[in-house]
Amino acid sequence: MHGYVKRIIEKELHGALARSPAVAILGPRQCGKSTTAKMLLGNIPSVYLDLQDRVDRNKLTEPELFFDRYRDKLICLDEIQLLPDFFSVLRSEIDKDRRPGRFLILGSASRDLIRQSTESLAGRISYMDLTPFLLKEIAGVSSWSDLWLRGGFPGSVLAVNNSDSFDWRLDFIRTFMERDIPGLGITIPIPVIERLWMLLAHYHGQTINYHKLAAAIDISIPTLKKYLTILKQTYMIRLLPPFETNIKKRLIKSPKVYLRDSGILHALLEIETYDFLLANPVAGASWEGFVIENIVAQHNRWRPSFLRTSNGAEIDLVLERAGQCRVFECKLSKAPKPSRGFHELVSSMKPESAWIIAPVDEPYEIEKGIFVCSPWHLNLE
Numbered sequence: 001m002h003g004y005v006k007r008i009i010e011k012e013l014h015g016a017l018a019r020s021p022a023v024a025i026l027g028p029r030q031c032g033k034s035t036t037a038k039m040l041l042g043n044i045p046s047v048y049l050d051l052q053d054r055v056d057r058n059k060l061t062e063p064e065l066f067f068d069r070y071r072d073k074l075i076c077l078d079e080i081q082l083l084p085d086f087f088s089v090l091r092s093e094i095d096k097d098r099r100p101g102r103f104l105i106l107g108s109a110s111r112d113l114i115r116q117s118t119e120s121l122a123g124r125i126s127y128m129d130l131t132p133f134l135l136k137e138i139a140g141v142s143s144w145s146d147l148w149l150r151g152g153f154p155g156s157v158l159a160v161n162n163s164d165s166f167d168w169r170l171d172f173i174r175t176f177m178e179r180d181i182p183g184l185g186i187t188i189p190i191p192v193i194e195r196l197w198m199l200l201a202h203y204h205g206q207t208i209n210y211h212k213l214a215a216a217i218d219i220s221i222p223t224l225k226k227y228l229t230i231l232k233q234t235y236m237i238r239l240l241p242p243f244e245t246n247i248k249k250r251l252i253k254s255p256k257v258y259l260r261d262s263g264i265l266h267a268l269l270e271i272e273t274y275d276f277l278l279a280n281p282v283a284g285a286s287w288e289g290f291v292i293e294n295i296v297a298q299h300n301r302w303r304p305s306f307l308r309t310s311n312g313a314e315i316d317l318v319l320e321r322a323g324q325c326r327v328f329e330c331k332l333s334k335a336p337k338p339s340r341g342f343h344e345l346v347s348s349m350k351p352e353s354a355w356i357i358a359p360v361d362e363p364y365e366i367e368k369g370i371f372v373c374s375p376w377h378l379n380l381e
Contacts, residue, residue: 007036020126021094022103027130028235029108032154037076046074051082063089076104087120094124110233131297135376148290149274151263169267201268205285207254243307243318252308258289288330291357292317294375313341325351331358
């Protein structure tokens with residue numbers, strides 16, 4: 001049995017509750033939102049409602065009575081996306097009493113998908129994203145290779161063995177298609193979303209060709225873009241935008257697509273063991289996505305993008321913040337070397353720092369201004 005695994009967002013969460021009437025933790029289903037919230041609630045006067053439970057939902061039939069009864073406690077509403085119309089009720093209640101730390105809201109869809117929260121609670125709520133486990137969270141509990149193979153969902157990475165982990169992910173995928181998407185009021189034929197998800201697994205780490213992808217599943221391009229947006233807003237995929245620059249080169253302008261959790265990617269591609277992963281042609285792209293997710297999640301105040309020229313020169317990840325720029329190349333090698341294209345673009349961009357992210361034991365400077373580092377050692381702060 002594994003005990004509670006401390007999450008990176010906990011310190012930020014305490015700060016948000018100290019200054020905002022409402023705080024929302026958003027992230028994919030089963031990434032640990034409820035567990036993290038319950039650990040917090042155990043230390044302060046609070047009440048928890050699971051909105052998937054009919055009995056708990058019924059407690060909000062007369063919300064004013066409920067709020068009056070628990071006015072001196074932090075009220076946690078889990079799976080808030082199931083009651084999208086409730087945000088206007090929360091707004092009215094917060095406007096009556098704007099003390100910080102009144103509501104903790106948990107949701108399995110982004111604020112863009114739960115539009116009512118953005119519209120109704122503007123200026124009243126702080127948003128935080130919780131991802132599946134990151135490398136720095138799981139250190140000492142699981143190896144980086146297990147985290148890469150199995151992904152970061154607690155039910156997968158903490159499973160007893162690879163077989164149980166693989167079965168957990170297959171169940172997750174099926175439940176997501178059959179229950180979670182319809183639960184958001186979205187209608188997508190299951191065979192279509194299944195085929196799309198599988199194709200995206202094969203496209204992982206590539207720029208999107210909308211015409212080719214839409215033709216492959218016999219849907220229109222507008223419909224494809226709608227479905228991609230839904231997968232993005234439910235935290236299943238990342239659409240990494242191209243870097244906007246004045247470098248005088250022809251640049252690729254389509255986004256790159258990544259399945260955000262490496263374990264879900266491997267389940268869709270039927271990769272069950274670490275040896276099979278290393279021998280698979282997708283290993284390099286999988287490592288790239290794994291690295292990017294860990295870096296972006298741990299440095300969420302930086303704006304992520306990628307850069308690729310028509311000549312094939314590429315930077316896998318560009319992070320920008322307050323006029324500063326960091327660039328990254330991902331290499332699945334114990335002895336990585338920067339590519340010629342990476343050199344070329346680093347010379348043109350002149351970033352504050354340039355990194356090659358690889359599974360190495362210790363960080364080191366390979367050339368002047370270019371550092372080799374593992375994703376678990378990286379710290380930009």
